[in-house]
Amino acid sequence: MKNAAMPDNHPRVKHGKVGVLLVNLGTPDGTDYKSMRRYLKEFLTDKRVIEWSRFFWYPILFGIVLNTRPGRVGKAYQSIWNNEKNESFLRTYTRSQSDILAERLKDHENVVVDWGMRYGQPSIASKLDALKEQGCEKIVIFPLYPQYAASTTATVNDKAFDALQKMRWQPAIRTVPPYHDDPTYIDALAHSITEKLATLDWEPEVVLTSFHGIPKSYFEAGDPYYCHCQKTGRLLREKLGWDEKKLQITFQSRFGPEEWLQPYTDKTVEKLAKEGVKKIAVINPGFVSDCLETLEEIAVEAAETFHHNGGENFAHIPCLNDTPAGINVLETVVRRELQGWV
Known part of the structure; x- marks a missing residue:
């Protein structure tokens, strides 16, 4: 039996790229009540963050915390909001870290650097899809936490693998280990x-x-x-x-x-x-x-x-943010984890 010919209009699949996805904790989209509640709900329903029984925690969360905390936390965010870009500084710095790291890695033409958030936007799943669409057959997931904790590093990896479960054609994945003593x-x-x-x-x-x-x-x-x-x-x-x-x-x-x-x-x-x-x-x-x-x-x-x-x-x-010394750390870790892939 002859193989069926591929339709002429079938889109060509991009391939041959290696992705690096920087992932930070997350940020609300705004300081208003609805944005804060949406962000806090996603954060505080994570079983890695709050390990209490759902039967005990959810009545407190939905009955008290999500009714009172969004307003209070929203005011705190307003006091440190990046008004020029209308976003949190966490988003500003994470984007900048990704952009500068991409420049640092230009000696590897097949490497694509992007960034996402565990909670809020841009989501890990959307960024994995975007990297895959750009031809990334291998992706390094980099939870931006020097010290490992189940409530930070592990939940990033969990979310990444949740996204992979929905993919028919999965990229190969590496997760970055803690670098607290680098x-x-x-x-x-x-x-x-x-x-x-x-x-x-x-x-x-x-x-x-x-x-x-x-x-x-x-x-x-x-x-x-x-x-x-x-x-x-x-x-x-x-x-x-x-x-x-x-x-x-x-x-x-x-x-x-x-x-x-x-x-x-x-x-x-x-x-x-x-x-x-x-x-x-x-x-x-x-x-x-x-x-x-x-x-x-x-x-x-x-x-x-x-x-x-x-x-x-x-x-x-200040934190290391997007300073040259801070980017040196990210670059050192990423180049180590890319070995054998580039």
Whole structure:
């Protein structure tokens, strides 16, 4: 039996490309109530983020949280919104990271770099489809989290593989492992600290490395996140030549009744001020881009707490964002993961 001839008008399938998809946490489309509620609903219904029983959590979520929190969080977003582009700075920086990284990788003509969000838009599924349409037969999924947590890295990978389940012709996939101890990453953090401190006319007595927290129960269940944060902090101390008193590790952004990883950032800031420490700086090594948790929770709220309790000088050290040092980290990791594919 002869093979049926392919119709002349059949579209030719693009092929031979390798995709790199940078994925960050996500962002609401706007600061209004509906946009915030839609974003928070997607985020807070993720079983990787809230591991409580649905029977317990959903009445609280849909009965209280999604009715009260969107307005409050929306106001916080308004205070740090990128009004020029009418978007969050997380979206601004993630797009810029993707664009600059694409330029850095131009020596590989077959590599296509794009970006997406775990929650909100652009979705992981839409970007995987777009890369596949451009001929990407192999795709590196890069969750933009230096320290691994099930509620961050794993949920990005989950969503990517959910999208693959709907594809008849799947691209080959690699997922980027944590890079919390990568020398290029540690160097970039140390550089950002010394660069910021050089602009101040005072020297901080303490520098806090504030990581996003997770419930203590997640760590006890086997999540390596706490250990990764501790190693990042230790390597950063060694790089800067500081001791544990000068550079301290704390955890922020807790909510709900559960105990989270300690020490808590807000309580530590308050305690330091009450103990007579007058000058501190805070950096967020676990965030690759400045966002609500850094620009509002640390640069505004933590500063207010410090000053209210007797502190005098407070500095927030920006995230790596799209700085040359920050892009060096992304490029180093991506080139390592592309080996054998390009």
